[in-house]
Amino acid sequence: MKREKGLLIVLSGPSGVGKGTVCGALREHDTDIKYSVSATTRSPRAGEVDGVNYFFKTKEEFERMIREGEMLEHAHYVSNYYGTPRAYVEEMIDMGYDVILEIEVQGALQVKETFPEGVFIFLMPPSLNELRSRIEGRGTETEDLINSRMTVAKEEIDLMDKYDYVVENDEVELAVERIKSIVTAENCRKDRLIHQYKQLAEE
Numbered sequence: 001m002k003r004e005k006g007l008l009i010v011l012s013g014p015s016g017v018g019k020g021t022v023c024g025a026l027r028e029h030d031t032d033i034k035y036s037v038s039a040t041t042r043s044p045r046a047g048e049v050d051g052v053n054y055f056f057k058t059k060e061e062f063e064r065m066i067r068e069g070e071m072l073e074h075a076h077y078v079s080n081y082y083g084t085p086r087a088y089v090e091e092m093i094d095m096g097y098d099v100i101l102e103i104e105v106q107g108a109l110q111v112k113e114t115f116p117e118g119v120f121i122f123l124m125p126p127s128l129n130e131l132r133s134r135i136e137g138r139g140t141e142t143e144d145l146i147n148s149r150m151t152v153a154k155e156e157i158d159l160m161d162k163y164d165y166v167v168e169n170d171e172v173e174l175a176v177e178r179i180k181s182i183v184t185a186e187n188c189r190k191d192r193l194i195h196q197y198k199q200l201a202e203e
């Protein structure tokens, strides 16, 4: 039976924990989940493509989007803006698709205010040392930026109890299986289904 509304899944957690990697692997498993492309004012990294990895915006363009209500959420993170364009997410959910956002913690907490029915998953690194070595290994940030991201990471981990689920990203495939199980269970929750099955019974 086609669902009336899709699920909004918010995958959050510190920079470098592996959100993008896990989402990429999840994408290979489940082609029905839709992935929201964020907007940012940071410069593209080598190989990043506008409209695929991010919508790259100037500060003025980004601030216009905020003013005109085009962002579902946004945050200022280590000297740049990041945000989720609202239109795509709302359109896909209204069409019955599950949508995943890959965002940092301030933004996730904003979404929780406006979309409390969402599913909030915090991706945890096995340790802070492992987190640092993943960011270093990616080779995309200077030492100063890595230190700034690590400082924010500790603050973000302190907010883990605001989430519905905590998933450790020790191994990518294990993290993907855990997230798939959460999505399956959430899609079977009676409060999400009862309305449409009652309608069916009345037909």
Ligand SMILES: Nc1ncnc2c1ncn2[C@@H]1O[C@H](COP(=O)(O)OP(=O)(O)OP(=O)(O)O)[C@@H](O)[C@H]1O
Binding pocket: 013, 014, 015, 016, 017, 018, 019, 020, 021, 022, 134, 135, 137, 138, 169, 170, 171, 172
């Ligand atoms: N389970 C894992 N084990 C080992 N390395 C991993 C694992 N998951 C991700 N990585 C590696 O860690 C680095 C950071 O991963 P990724 O870019 O996906 O993190 P992220 O959370 O999306 O970061 P950001 O929030 O900064 O975009 C990458 O080099 C990736 O290959």
Ligand SMILES: Nc1nc2c(ncn2[C@@H]2O[C@H](COP(=O)(O)O)[C@@H](O)[C@H]2O)c(=O)[nH]1
Binding pocket: 013, 014, 015, 019, 038, 039, 042, 073, 074, 075, 077, 082, 083, 084, 102, 103, 104, 105, 106, 107, 108
């Ligand atoms: N609040 C939001 N945070 C976002 C969004 N898109 C990405 N992010 C997070 O920002 C940091 C830094 O990302 P990077 O690509 O520069 O490494 C990281 O935690 C991302 O998850 C967004 O739309 N909103």
